[in-house]
Amino acid sequence: MGLFSLFKKNKADDDAADITAAAKAGAEDEAAARLAAHSELERQRVQQELQRDIARATAMKIDAIEAAMAADIFDDEEMPWASRPARAPRAAALDGNTLPLLKAGTTELLGELDTPAEAAAAETAPVVEEVALLYANGQAELAAELLAAAARDQRDRTVWWMLFDLYQILGRQEAFDSLSIDYASTFETSPPPWNPPAAPDSAAAPPAGLAPTAALSGMLDAGCAAQLARLHAVPANGAMGAAGPAGPLRLDCSRVRGVTPEGCALLLAALRAVQAAERELTMAGAAELERQVGAILAVGRRDEGEAPWLLRLELLRLQNREKDFEESSMDYCVTFEVSPPPFTPPQRVALAPEQPLAAAAADRFVLPYLLEGDASAVIEAILAYAEQYPALVFDCARLARIDYGAAQQLLAALQGLGERRIEFRDLNHLAAALLRLLGAGASVRLFPHKY
Structure with a gap:
């Protein structure tokens, strides 16, 4: 073998060794790179999971704080939106014969079915009767205080309606507006509009008497x-x-x-x-x-x-x-x-609000703004009215107050008319409570205005 052949062989062996070493090193580098990449991905995954855990813990802490704040706010009895006792379930309808209702006048049915159960139950409540007597005797401010206190503690709509009427009669619109907000929050319905009764001209006699009715229907032409x-x-x-x-x-x-x-x-x-x-x-x-x-x-x-x-x-x-x-x-x-x-x-x-059917068309007797003391003049006009009409309909849209004595005189005169159909329409809830207390509901029909 020649010298050059020996050198050539040694060089080939060295090159092969270098290639083998390089390949091995490349494989090791690739494995190291893959391991590094995997480690980086794992680190990122762990970091993201940690961040999610922190976010969940933070959200749970915020929810707990908000729940505690809400409990502190809405459990405060002094706040107008304070939590109130749950509404009692409506009483189940009594079983019985309902056929006699078919004989009743349609006006009567429409007048009674719109009254909520809680309002009907409050019509004989002690506070309602006490306020009716106080207001009839001219103690309007004391009556307002009692009603305001009762409205805070009760869900009886009659109490609220009486207070709405009283604020309008007294001209206290700011108190009326404040009560409207509480009413809407309590009953989740629209409050009544501000519509105070028109006070009569002090220089004129209080108006009362037969009111001829012009009833328009169909097309106004x-x-x-x-x-x-x-x-x-x-x-x-x-x-x-x-x-x-x-x-x-x-x-x-x-x-x-x-x-x-x-x-x-x-x-x-x-x-x-x-x-x-x-x-x-x-x-x-x-x-x-x-x-x-x-x-x-x-x-x-x-x-x-x-x-x-x-x-x-x-x-x-x-x-x-x-x-x-x-x-x-x-x-x-x-x-x-x-x-x-x-x-x-x-x-x-x-x-006045809309009235159904025949009740809207009949001539009515308008009661005055204030009926107190000696009611003989009004009663005399009522008796003359009764001679012309078999059914008596009293328009009470203007009536702000009737005192105890005048109410007794009026009901006694009506009882003397015998079996007659008698209706009091558009009563304020204060006057209606007084007449009901005196037993008017047994002999006449009382229709307070609707809220």
């Missing part, structure tokens, strides 16, 4: 002239039974289903005539009628003429809705490019 004529007629017995133009009137629009410009013009003229004559007016269904009139109007369109626009403004004024009146006035001004009539607070106007 040119054909309603005959019904509206009753608003212009002078009643046979006016205030306190004396003839004269000051007798009260009643307008029921609750069954009107549509309006025309001609009908709007007729009703507008009738309402203006009543106001000009300073007649006492009780109006039912004014809000719904205003909505129907507004439905045929559009800003900038003069096709209907001015009468519907002016009637809408008059209806808003009679409801004492000054803000809505101003907004509608701007629309009227834009449409006709003339100045709208100014807003003036309504005088001698009372609003």
Whole structure:
């Protein structure tokens, strides 16, 4: 073997050894890289799991703190939203024969079915009777204190309704608004609107007497002239039974289903005539009628003429809705490019809710704002009213208070009329509680206004 062959062989062996060593080193490096990558992934996974554990622990701690804070807040008895005892379950209906209900008047059924069970149970509660007597005797502030205390501790709606009525009679709107918030929170329903009874002019005699009723129904159009004529007629017995133009009137629009410009013009003229004559007016269904009139109007369109626009403004004024009146006035001004009539607070106007069926159409006897002391003049007018009608319907929308003595005189006179259908409509809940306490519920029908 030559020298060069020997060197060549040794070089080949060295190269093979180098390649083998390099391959081995590469394999070791690759394994080390894989191990390092795996370790990094494992470290990241462990870190993420740790972060999730920390987040879960933090969330649980926050939930525990919030639960403790909520318990501290809502268990405070002094707060208006404090937790209250659970509502008692409604009593199961008594078994018995229900067929006699078919013979009852529809008005009676509608009047009673809307009364919640808790309100019906409270009608004879001691606090209700005590407050009724206090208020009847002129102790209104003390009655308000008792009612406010009872409302905080009870869920009887009659107590709340009496307090709503009393705040409106006393003109305490801020207290009324505060009570409305508590009422909505307690019963989860809308509170009643602020609608105080219209106090009579101190210079005039308190209005009472037969109230001829103009009941409008169907379409308010040119054909309603005959019904509206009753608003212009002078009643046979006016205030306190004396003839004269000051007798009260009643307008029921609750069954009107549509309006025309001609009908709007007729009703507008009738309402203006009543106001000009300073007649006492009780109006039912004014809000719904205003909505129907507004439905045929559009800003900038003069096709209907001015009468519907002016009637809408008059209806808003009679409801004492000054803000809505101003907004509608701007629309009227834009449409006709003339100045709208100014807003003036309504005088001698009372609003009444809708009444069902025949009860809405009958002529009613309007009771005065205050009935106290010697009620002989009012009773004399009632007896004259009873000679003309087999059924007696008393409009109590204006009645703010009747004292104990006058209530006894009134009920005694009604009992002397024998078997007659007698109804007191739109009573405030204070007067209704007094009449019920005196036994009126057994001989007459009492219909307090609905809240």
